[in-house]
Amino acid sequence: MRNKTCEVNVANVSIGADHPVVVQSMTNTDTEDVIATVKQCAELYQAGSELVRITVNTEAAAQAVPRIQSQLAKMGLDIPLVGDFHFNGHKLLSKYPDCAKTLAKYRINPGNIGRGHSRDDKFSQLIELACKNDKAVRIGVNWGSLDQELMARMMDENNRLADPREPVDVMHDALITSALDSAKAAEQVGLSKNKIILSCKMSGVQDLVKVYQDLSQRCDYALHLGLTEAGMGSKGIVASTAALSILLQQGIGDTIRISLTPEPGAPREKEVQVAQEILQALELRTFTPTVIACPGCGRTSSDTFQHLAKNIQAFLKQSMPAWRTQYPGVEDLNVAVMGCVVNGPGESKHANIGISLPGNGEKPVAPVYEDGVKTVTLKGDRIAEEFQEVVINYIQRAFG
DSSP states (O other), X not given: OOOOOOOEEETTEEESTTSOOEEEEEOOSOTTOHHHHHHHHHHHHHHTOSEEEEEOOSHHHHHHHHHHHHHHHHTTOOOOEEEEOOSSHHHHHHHOHHHHHHOSEEEEOGGGSOSHHHHHHHHHHHHHHHHHTTOEEEEEEEGGGOOHHHHHHHHHHHHTSSSOOOHXXXXXXXXXXXXXXXXXXXXXXXXXXXXXXXXXEBSSHHHHHHHHHHHHHHOOSEEEEOBTTOEEHHHHHHHHHHHHHHHHHTTOOSEEOOOEEOOTTOOTTHHHHHHHHHHHHTTSOOOSOEEEEOOOOTTOOSOHHHHHHHHHHHHHHHHHHHHHHHSTTGGGXXXXXXXXXXXXXXXXXXXXXXXXXXXXTXXXXXXXXXXXXXXXXXXXXXXHHHHHHHHHHHHHHHHO
């Protein structure tokens, strides 16, 4: 059961309340490079990112935003673009009204807008522009750019206590205070509560869990989850999954982004895939059919089941763009590819459709089960191709 939060509408995407958790991502192209940014936005969106954030850090980047959206529209892609602003967002949005109108949401960081009265004025200017253009705002606090004046004041107050708290606890509280005080200030300027999304990003799993648990108890704003600077490869995937799974299981979080460092030359869409797989594993959303596959052991020295599982998974993923409209509900399909008689028949019966391949010393036959009933036994050199045909026939029958 999700924690009850305000509903925020960002273009054609609803965030919070009872709506499904929304997946978003961010480009790493130079926004001034319109062609590269359009290409990556399209790739992220087609991979399943429902919001795509782009950096808006220079005048040229701000001028590029309407052209990026125009090119995406010509491709038939209605992608809500989020502008990522730091330091000079108030200037760019004021000077380039077309940029301010084009973006679906603004992301601002109260820790690096300015200091003292200057910060207050710049923050108010940003919020006024959001109100004028009827845009949602993510107030994103980050422990790497936390308001140092606030942090110093809270540390001083803590040091004067008879029983001071641990410094890390004060820092956690400072992150939450910065987010909530900024949200309150935005409302005082005129931004409605259903236009505000909060985030308090950290790179430590336990830190992130603690902060969001406290934050969710202290407000009902829509919350954006993400482990900032998660890292590269399995480290980034595991850390993000660990942190977000705990919070999502507790009903905390309305939209997520997985901040993976991509391998050199690797596609940016990996972060979208990981986000979707976390939500699907937690049974919060489904995006593509699930393939259950045997891990292998001494009974399965042949790699046949590995190739079959890989090929079936790739085939299902590649087919989903067309199947999503042609066969509604197909994303809920479960397919099992098993390697021997130990768990093969049982797992295959639990899936919508499954195949139990022969292990070492077993008869060279592969029974196929559909909804718990054995329907055919495959054998010979074309087991993979024939099983794929069985899967297609099942989908046409069950979801057509």
